[in-house]
Amino acid sequence: MNFSSKLLENAVAEFAKLPGVGPKTALRLVLNLLKNEDSEVENFTSSILNLKHHIKYCNKCSNLSDDEICGICLNSKRDHETICIVEDTRDVMAIENTNQYFGVYHVLGGLISPMEGVGPSDLKIDQLVERIKENPPKEVILALSANMEGDTTIFYLYKRLKDFNLSISTIARGIAFGGEIEYADEITLGRSILTRVPYENSLIK
Numbered sequence: 001m002n003f004s005s006k007l008l009e010n011a012v013a014e015f016a017k018l019p020g021v022g023p024k025t026a027l028r029l030v031l032n033l034l035k036n037e038d039s040e041v042e043n044f045t046s047s048i049l050n051l052k053h054h055i056k057y058c059n060k061c062s063n064l065s066d067d068e069i070c071g072i073c074l075n076s077k078r079d080h081e082t083i084c085i086v087e088d089t090r091d092v093m094a095i096e097n098t099n100q101y102f103g104v105y106h107v108l109g110g111l112i113s114p115m116e117g118v119g120p121s122d123l124k125i126d127q128l129v130e131r132i133k134e135n136p137p138k139e140v141i142l143a144l145s146a147n148m149e150g151d152t153t154i155f156y157l158y159k160r161l162k163d164f165n166l167s168i169s170t171i172a173r174g175i176a177f178g179g180e181i182e183y184a185d186e187i188t189l190g191r192s193i194l195t196r197v198p199y200e201n202s203l204i205k
């Protein structure tokens with residue numbers, strides 16, 4: 001692209017770094033922002049800076065939070081003896097939307113992926129094991145995406161957790177293999193949590 005302005009080019013280059021945004025879309029977004037009032041553009045930039053500077057990871061479950069402990073972990077009405085293990089905050093949002101789950105969460109921050117160089121120590125797995133040692137739950141639900149990385153992570157977690165006195169279940173795979181949790185519709189996802197199965201049953205003996 002030939003830009004008439006270096007300022008415009010720089011702004012477009014930043015937008016084009018966002019996932020799924022190509023140069024043409026980036027240009028359209030920047031031109032659209034330019035049409036806005038100064039105050040609107042300032043709100044836009046300050047909300048991103050505030051997010052980056054002030055967001056925290058919950059000390060217990062590692063979900064994104066404004067405070068040291070998130071609202072779900074603080075809620076005494078939730079079942080703290082059931083921990084649902086998920087990849088990231090989008091999965092927490094998707095499962096909360098089903099209104100079918102009342103336990104707490106543990107957010108791993110990714111999945112084990114040898115191809116992308118993501119190992120267990122890059123995820124919040126040690127924190128999970130510590131959490132379980134300190135406050136043993138009755139059940140953990142492995143609600144991870146049905147793909148290679150999800151299965152690898154589930155198997156690794158099973159090995160780390162199987163000697164604790166707790167039941168380990170996986171969500172029923174109404175979610176197709178290759179399917180990601182956040183894209184599952186609420187009814188399918190809600191049902192797959194309710195009809196979860198003990199993980200051992202799904203292992204090939």
Ligand SMILES: [Zn+2]
Binds near residue numbers: 060061
């Ligand atoms: Zn939390």
